[in-house]
Amino acid sequence: MSALLTVKNLKFIRKERKNLWQKPEKFTVGPINFELNAGETLAIVGDNGSGKSTLANLLTGVIPPASGQILLNGQKLRHRNLKQRSLNIRMIFQHSKESLNPALTIGTILEEPLRLNTSLDAKQRRDKISSTLRQVGLLREHAHFYRHMLSDGQRQRVVLARALILNPQVIVADEPFAALDPSVRSQMVNLLMRLQRELGLSYIFISHNLGIVRHISDRILILQNGEVIESGKTDVVFNWPKSEYMKKLLDAHQSLVLSKLLEN
Secondary structure (H helix, E strand, C coil): CCCCEEEEEEEEEEEECCCCCCCCEEEEEEEEEEEECCCCEEEEECCCCCCHHHHHHHHCCCCCCCEEEEEECCEECCCCCHHHHHHHEEEECCCHHHHCCCCCCHHHHHHHHHHHHCCCCHHHHHHHHHHHHHHCCCCHHHHHCCHHHCCHHHHHHHHHHHHHCCCCCEEEEECCCCCCCHHHHHHHHHHHHHHHHHHCCEEEEECCCHHHHHHHCCEEEEEECCEEEEEEEHHHHHHCCCCHHHHHHHHHHHHHHHHHHHHC
């Protein structure tokens, strides 16, 4: 069976100058190679600055790669064809509040991708918005709310609804639960897994939380300083890590879990 999403030698290069007198520093991510199958979750793990969010932006077409290819169902995704990518690869952002326009109702926010990418008429768009809100555990009445009228968990469900509304094949989730309380985080994890079973979604899941990563992912890819230093099936990487970096991450995670148990 061929992979749904294939990333081949994907590379990003950016030169940054901190001030006028310093020589520009080069920030590089890649080359990165991986495959994602239908209905599978690939977790991307690494410290801040490792290139996780840059990889997410490359996959969703926010920034162009310096080289390499992204193939969906064997077809190359071209950076200029953003509509093709918008229909098939969608994003869940970490900061739900900042990603929602405070001047627009939730219904208007959800309608925008439908207007730009589909031929649905006004009634069909309203019906699609209502059904998508129900999918993520919200009411159709929430379409008339503004972002300040919603809780953090509800806002994150709206961001998920916006990702789902075009019926994508792949969703890229960039630290989607970092700002949520543990109980709400658990609800969102369960919701993502249910939607994956029901809709056959594939996820690229970016997170610092190794507990969630182990629970939600099938395979894992470890980034350090823009390079892939380890990858494999999640259980294998967790039980028999090869890189010293992953071993340190697991030690830190276990220490954090133990300290929380002692607090209780």
